[in-house]
Amino acid sequence: MPTKPLSRARIVAAAIDLIEREGADAVSMRRIAAELGVGVMSLYNHVPSKDALLSGVAEAVLSEIEFTDDPGAHWADRVRVQARAFRQIASLYPRSTMVVVSRQLHSAAGLLPVERALATLRSAGFDGAEAVSMLRVFIAYIVGSLLREVGVTPAFAPVSAPAVPSAGVDPALFPEVGAMASLLGTCDHEEEFEFGLEMLIQAATARAPGGGQTGGQTGKQVSREGTR
Amino acid sequence: MPTKPLSRARIVAAAIDLIEREGADAVSMRRIAAELGVGVMSLYNHVPSKDALLSGVAEAVLSEIEFTDDPGAHWADRVRVQARAFRQIASLYPRSTMVVVSRQLHSAAGLLPVERALATLRSAGFDGAEAVSMLRVFIAYIVGSLLREVGVTPAFAPVSAPAVPSAGVDPALFPEVGAMASLLGTCDHEEEFEFGLEMLIQAATARAPGGGQTGGQTGKQVSREGTR
DNA sequence: AGAGTTGCACGTACGCTGTACGGCGGTCAA
DNA sequence: TTGACCGCCGTACAGCGTACGTGCAACTCT
The missing domain is CATH 1.10.357.10 (Tetracycline Repressor, domain 2)
Known part of the structure; x- marks a missing residue:
C-alpha cells in the first residue's frame, strides 16, 4: 500500500486545502498534483477539467452545511x-x-x-x-x-x-x-x-399571512406537516 | 493621423467592450492589443498590470452610475x-x-x-x-x-x-x-x-426615528437600538 | 494457464497566458 | 546638429490547461 488510490474526493480535498492556504489564484492542476505527489495528467482520470474540479470544490463546501432544522420551532x-x-x-x-x-x-x-x-x-x-x-x-x-x-x-x-x-x-x-x-x-x-x-x-x-401582530411568539403557526 | 494615441481610457474601453462581447474569460492582454491594433507591450505604457486594468474596468463601470438625487424627496x-x-x-x-x-x-x-x-x-x-x-x-x-x-x-x-x-x-x-x-x-x-x-x-x-406609521403594517417592533 | 480487455498513472507537447527586458523610431530642447 | 526622451514594439521566459500516446497492473474469459 504505497499511496492512497487517488480519488476525486481526495483531489477536491487537496484543492480546498490549497485554496485555504494560498488563495484561489494559487490553484493549478500542476500544483494540486504536486501536492498529492502524482503526475499532472493523473488528475484527469478522476476530474474532467479544472472547471469541474472547482465545481466539485463548491459542491463539497456547500454540502458541509449543517442543517439542524427543527420543524416545530417558529x-x-x-x-x-x-x-x-x-x-x-x-x-x-x-x-x-x-x-x-x-x-x-x-x-x-x-x-x-x-x-x-x-x-x-x-x-x-x-x-x-x-x-x-x-x-x-x-x-x-x-x-x-x-x-x-x-x-x-x-x-x-x-x-x-x-x-x-x-x-x-x-x-x-x-x-x-x-x-x-x-x-x-x-x-x-x-x-x-x-x-x-x-x-x-x-x-x-x-x-406573513399572520400579519404584523408578531409581538410575542404568536405560537399560531400552522406548521402543517412540513415535509411530504 | 494614423491611429489615436492609445490612452488608458481607450484600453479600458476596449476591455469593457471585449468583456461584454465575449465574456471575462476572453480577456487577455494580447486580445486587447489585437483589438486596438497595437503591440502587446504597448499597453503596459498606460496600465501597470492586467489586474490594474480590471480595476480600471470596475472603476469605469462604477463611475457611469447616474445619480439624480433629489434631496427634497422622501x-x-x-x-x-x-x-x-x-x-x-x-x-x-x-x-x-x-x-x-x-x-x-x-x-x-x-x-x-x-x-x-x-x-x-x-x-x-x-x-x-x-x-x-x-x-x-x-x-x-x-x-x-x-x-x-x-x-x-x-x-x-x-x-x-x-x-x-x-x-x-x-x-x-x-x-x-x-x-x-x-x-x-x-x-x-x-x-x-x-x-x-x-x-x-x-x-x-x-x-427610522419617525417610527413605523408609514406603511401601515408592521405595528409594534420597537427595534430598540438595532443590535441584539 | 494463457489471452484479451480494461483502467489508471505518467511524460511529452501544443497553444495559450502575463510580463520583464532591450531596441527602434520620432519629436523636442539646447 | 545633437542629445535626451517617450511611446511603441518584438523577443523571451515561466507557467498554465489539457490532448494524446505509452506502459504497467489487475481482472475476465476461455
Whole structure:
C-alpha cells in the first residue's frame, strides 16, 4: 500500500486545502498534483477539467452545511438558523467561499438548502410564489454579505484598507464618508450579518399571512406537516 | 493621423467592450492589443498590470452610475432611486458586473455612491452607526441580487438550466423544490429586485426615528437600538 | 494457464497566458 | 546638429490547461 488510490474526493480535498492556504489564484492542476505527489495528467482520470474540479470544490463546501432544522420551532427562528448555517461555511472556508459564490453549480448539493428553506417559508404561510421570491431575497442578502466578509467587498471598503480609516478622504468632497470613516473602516461581520437578517425577518413577518401582530411568539403557526 | 494615441481610457474601453462581447474569460492582454491594433507591450505604457486594468474596468463601470438625487424627496424614494441606479449598470454591462463585484477596488469611484447613500440615510434620521449598518445591508442585498441576475447565481439556479424546469428532480427527496420547479425556473429579475428592495425599505422605515406609521403594517417592533 | 480487455498513472507537447527586458523610431530642447 | 526622451514594439521566459500516446497492473474469459 504505497499511496492512497487517488480519488476525486481526495483531489477536491487537496484543492480546498490549497485554496485555504494560498488563495484561489494559487490553484493549478500542476500544483494540486504536486501536492498529492502524482503526475499532472493523473488528475484527469478522476476530474474532467479544472472547471469541474472547482465545481466539485463548491459542491463539497456547500454540502458541509449543517442543517439542524427543527420543524416545530417558529418559522422565524428556523430562518435564522438556516441563514447562520449558510454563513458558517464562510468562516470555515473563507477563501473557498469566493469560489462557491462566483460559480453556477448544477448539482443537487445546492438543492437541499433550497428545499429546507422553501419548506420553512411555506410553514410560515406563504404561498409558492411568495416563498420563492422571499427565498431569493434572503439568498441575495446572504451571498452579498458573505462576499463582503470574505474581503472581496465591492464598493465601500476602500476607506478601510488603502486610505487611513480616520483620514485620507477629502472631507469637502465626501463629508459623510469623512465623518464616518472610523465606522466604515471597522465592521463586526457577525453583528452586521445579524442586523440585516433581523431586518429581513421583520419585513417577512409583516408580509406573513399572520400579519404584523408578531409581538410575542404568536405560537399560531400552522406548521402543517412540513415535509411530504 | 494614423491611429489615436492609445490612452488608458481607450484600453479600458476596449476591455469593457471585449468583456461584454465575449465574456471575462476572453480577456487577455494580447486580445486587447489585437483589438486596438497595437503591440502587446504597448499597453503596459498606460496600465501597470492586467489586474490594474480590471480595476480600471470596475472603476469605469462604477463611475457611469447616474445619480439624480433629489434631496427634497422622501428618503425612502431616494433610497429606491439610488438602488435602481446601482442596479442599472448590471443591465448595461452585465458581464462586466461580475468583474466589478468580485474585485476590491481602492478608488474614489466607489466612494461617491457611498457618500450619497449615507447622506440619504442620515436625512432619514439615522445616526452614524445605524446609517453605516443599513448601508451595508442594502449593498449586500444589491450585490447579491446583481450576482444572481448576471447569471452566476449560487445555489438554486440548477433547477432552471440543467434539469428541466418542470421535472428532473426527485419529488420524493425534494418535494418543495419539485412542486415549485416552474417558479424556481423563471425569474423576473426587475420584479424580484423591487420585491426585496421594498422589504428592506419597509424594515428600514420601521427602524427610522419617525417610527413605523408609514406603511401601515408592521405595528409594534420597537427595534430598540438595532443590535441584539 | 494463457489471452484479451480494461483502467489508471505518467511524460511529452501544443497553444495559450502575463510580463520583464532591450531596441527602434520620432519629436523636442539646447 | 545633437542629445535626451517617450511611446511603441518584438523577443523571451515561466507557467498554465489539457490532448494524446505509452506502459504497467489487475481482472475476465476461455
